[in-house]
Amino acid sequence: MSKFERKPGVYLCEGCGIAEAVDMDELEEDVTGGFDFSVSHCKRAASFCTGEGYEELKKDVADGEVNQAIIAGCSPRVMTREFD
Numbered sequence: 001m002s003k004f005e006r007k008p009g010v011y012l013c014e015g016c017g018i019a020e021a022v023d024m025d026e027l028e029e030d031v032t033g034g035f036d037f038s039v040s041h042c043k044r045a046a047s048f049c050t051g052e053g054y055e056e057l058k059k060d061v062a063d064g065e066v067n068q069a070i071i072a073g074c075s076p077r078v079m080t081r082e083f084d
């Protein structure tokens with residue numbers, strides 16, 4: 001039986017007004033803060049659907065650094081094509 005090594009990465013998007021509505025520092029601390037469900041690979045960007053954030057996310061997956069990308073941002077229905 002092969003064992004799948006989980007490599008989760010959490011991507012906290014600050015775009016679309018999220019950073020104005022959510023305490024991003026606290027959110028990042030909750031993600032990385034040493035709980036049982038903590039994820040050490042956590043990044044923030046002004047956008048993960050375009051630009052540098054998008055390229056960084058794609059590179060992390062292409063490099064094998066992350067094989068489970070959790071994007072904390074808009075509804076999956078909004079950017080389905082970009083995140084597929």
Ligand code: SF4
Binds near residue numbers: 013046
């Ligand atoms: S990933 Fe979603 S929340 Fe973030 S900038 Fe793009 S559309 Fe907005």
